[in-house]
Amino acid sequence: MAPKIFLVDKRTLETRELHRESLSKGRTDTIHHFRSEIALGWVFTPTSAAIFVAAGVGLFFYFRYEKERLLEEREKERMNKQYGRPQIGGPFSLTTDTGKPFTDENLLGKWSLVYFGFTNCPDICPAELDKVTSVLDSVGTCLFASVRVHVALTSETEKEHGKIFQPLFITVDPVRDSQSRVSRYLQDFHPSFTGLFGSYDATKAVCKAYRVYFSTPPNADPNGDYLVDHSIFVYLMDPHGKFVEAFGQSVGDEEVKTKINEEISQWQQETGKKA
Amino acid sequence: MGWFSSSSKTEEPGAPSREDRKKCWETRDAYFTCLNSVGVVKAGGEGNACGKEKKRYEDSCAKSWIDYFNQRRVIADAQRERLAQGGSQAGNTRR
Numbered sequence: 001m002a003p004k005i006f007l008v009d010k011r012t013l014e015t016r017e018l019h020r021e022s023l024s025k026g027r028t029d030t031i032h033h034f035r036s037e038i039a040l041g042w043v044f045t046p047t048s049a050a051i052f053v054a055a056g057v058g059l060f061f062y063f064r065y066e067k068e069r070l071l072e073e074r075e076k077e078r079m080n081k082q083y084g085r086p087q088i089g090g091p092f093s094l095t096t097d098t099g100k101p102f103t104d105e106n107l108l109g110k111w112s113l114v115y116f117g118f119t120n121c122p123d124i125c126p127a128e129l130d131k132v133t134s135v136l137d138s139v140g141t142c143l144f145a146s147v148r149v150h151v152a153l154t155s156e157t158e159k160e161h162g163k164i165f166q167p168l169f170i171t172v173d174p175v176r177d178s179q180s181r182v183s184r185y186l187q188d189f190h191p192s193f194t195g196l197f198g199s200y201d202a203t204k205a206v207c208k209a210y211r212v213y214f215s216t217p218p219n220a221d222p223n224g225d226y227l228v229d230h231s232i233f234v235y236l237m238d239p240h241g242k243f244v245e246a247f248g249q250s251v252g253d254e255e256v257k258t259k260i261n262e263e264i265s266q267w268q269q270e271t272g273k274k275a
Numbered sequence: 276m277g278w279f280s281s282s283s284k285t286e287e288p289g290a291p292s293r294e295d296r297k298k299c300w301e302t303r304d305a306y307f308t309c310l311n312s313v314g315v316v317k318a319g320g321e322g323n324a325c326g327k328e329k330k331r332y333e334d335s336c337a338k339s340w341i342d343y344f345n346q347r348r349v350i351a352d353a354q355r356e357r358l359a360q361g362g363s364q365a366g367n368t369r370r
Contacts, residue, residue: 126293177290181289185290
């Protein structure tokens with residue numbers, strides 16, 4: 001009996017030795033240690049079980065904490081984005097070049113590209129309107145192509161998709177730019193353009209909301225030959241009618257397209273819709 | 276004669292079309308090329324040198340546009356000069 005007890009004791013001692021060694025040395029030792037324990041049938045000691053459970057519980061809470069922190073950060077970022085937006089846009093009431101009323105509510109449900117100009121503009125306005133036309137042509141077809149891929153999944157029709165953009169031309173020359181003049185002028189640009197005009201006060205109000213400067217005097221001669229000095233920006237408004245971006249003259253159409261595509265894919269991620 | 280001559284006086288003047296703009300820009304470029312050839316920056320300072328080009332320019336563009344383009348030509352020239360000066364100054368300091 002005595003030698004047997006001695007044997008057990010010796011084994012315990014050996015294991016303790018190994019354990020101490022593995023603590024002081026590196027990983028290879030630990031592996032050796034485990035091997036020897038497996039060999040000895042000592043893997044599930046109460047201590048190792050306790051450590052395992054403790055580590056598991058610890059990791060669980062740690063991951064939960066990290067996840068919460070990430071969500072919080074993302075939320076903060078989103079809030080910042082919304083608070084960081086310039087206050088551009090707001091209520092306005094104008095008339096389209098086909099004679100229908102048009103207000104800020106008509107911006108809802110579509111991505112609008114808004115440009116302020118006048119029909120007697122020598123070179124900058126037509127260049128900017130050409131830019132918007134080119135952007136619409138390619139963003140339209142580009143998204144068109146991507147929709148075709150998704151057709152089976154989303155059952156979105158190409159027709160529906162084509163209607164997510166709304167280019168607007170708002171005249172800052174209310175005295176001369178009548179409905180027919182604006183309508184005629186826009187024939188040279190993208191067919192989806194809607195021209196908007198209003199009284200001097202209505203024009204002034206929409207320009208104020210969009211922070212657009214214009215120099216037409218209220219008493220200008222309707223038959224006069226004059227130019228209007230005005231701010232040159234193409235505004236991108238989202239389907240909630242909120243301001244997204246203002247593109248200056250120096251921003252090329254490729255850059256505008258990239259930005260629009262980015263915004264739409266983000267919008268789609270957040271809302272599940274393109275507009 | 277003018278640029279809005281196509282619309283009669285009873286009608287309101289029509290908006291310039293893409294064609295109108297193109298014609299105006301072309302005659303402007305021709306006139307400015309002529310001014311360059313005689314070394315004149317400010318329109319009107321060429322005497323009788325570019326009479327033909329000037330006539331076409333004035334027939335194809337509204338007066339407000341002509342004023343605007345002429346003014347911009349002077350501004351652009353001054354800007355170029357300033358840039359050139361800045362460039363040579365930068366070159367001098369590097370030496």
